Amino acid sequence: xxxxxxxxxxxxxxxxxxxxxxxxxxxxxxxxxxxxxxxxxxxxxxxxxxxxxxxxxxxxxxxxxxxxxxxxxxxxxxxxxxxxxxxxxxxxxxxxxxxxxxxxxxxxxxxxxxxxxxxxxxxxxxxxxxxxxxxxxxxxxxxxxxxxxxxxxxxxxxxxxxxxxxxxxxxxxxxxxxxxxxxxxxxxxxxxxxxxxxx
Numbered sequence: 001x002x003x004x005x006x007x008x009x010x011x012x013x014x015x016x017x018x019x020x021x022x023x024x025x026x027x028x029x030x031x032x033x034x035x036x037x038x039x040x041x042x043x044x045x046x047x048x049x050x051x052x053x054x055x056x057x058x059x060x061x062x063x064x065x066x067x068x069x070x071x072x073x074x075x076x077x078x079x080x081x082x083x084x085x086x087x088x089x090x091x092x093x094x095x096x097x098x099x100x101x102x103x104x105x106x107x108x109x110x111x112x113x114x115x116x117x118x119x120x121x122x123x124x125x126x127x128x129x130x131x132x133x134x135x136x137x138x139x140x141x142x143x144x145x146x147x148x149x150x151x152x153x154x155x156x157x158x159x160x161x162x163x164x165x166x167x168x169x170x171x172x173x174x175x176x177x178x179x180x181x182x183x184x185x186x187x188x189x190x191x192x193x194x195x196x197x198x199x
Contacts, residue, residue: 001188004068004150006044008027011061013095019105025100026069030113031123032078035143035174039113040065040073042174048084056080060092061179062099071191080123101126101134109137109190116142116171118187119156120163128164137194139168139186 010018010073018027022034028036050073063075076099095113099105110131114124131138140160145153153171161168170183 001068001184003044003184006049006065006067006073007066008044009066009072011063013061018072018080022068022107023072024195025074025108026067026071026191027076027104027108027110029076029096029100029110029127031080031115031121032080034078034113034115034119036075036078036113038174039111039141039172040075043073053163056153079127083084097130099138100130100136100171107194109139109194110142110185112138112167113143114140116145116153116156117147120160128167132166137190139170139190140164141183142169142171144173145171146175 006061008154010016012018028039030036033168040050042048044067050063060077062077065073065075066070076096079096095139100110112127112131114120120128128138128140142153142157142160157169157171160167168186170186172183194195
């Protein structure tokens with residue numbers, strides 16, 4: 001799939017009509033500072049489409065980006081950021097868990113973004129468990145793959161595959177030299193599979 005158009009639509013912090021307008025949603029989940037916003041910019045080849053920052057915890061809402069006028073990338077706040085207040089952390093956690101567990105949205109799947117060098121953290125393990133439990137199809141994206149040598153990356157991906165055999169793992173880097181051009185094809189394939197299952 002080639003992305004021909006990508007525009008920011010709106011950011012929300014709770015229930016909104018955009019959640020149930022029937023347009024497919026690709027939700028980007030992950031810890032703070034694993035590069036969710038940068039990944040959106042990389043896939044769309046628009047440097048400043050999604051707000052990214054070297055400082056974690058900047059995204060505090062669900063940001064919707066309409067891709068090819070046919071589906072959304074939904075950029076979620078990162079979990080596990082200790083410097084937010086307890087009140088803010090609780091609010092963000094509830095928003096994320098509501099979306100995964102109780103929203104009832106059918107036309108969706110998730111990209112769980114992790115840091116390839118760090119691997120699966122306890123926060124990520126909890127999220128994967130929740131995705132399994134609520135049968136949310138997903139791909140684990142090992143981002144920042146350029147930070148590892150080929151052998152280190154192969155070993156890290158192998159460990160994740162052993163621990164989570166029911167999840168597809170894709171290594172990715174937003175640096176053009178290392179970019180995995182096949183990620184969009186996998187996203188397209190997942191969307192088609194889910195849509196066909198509902199017909």
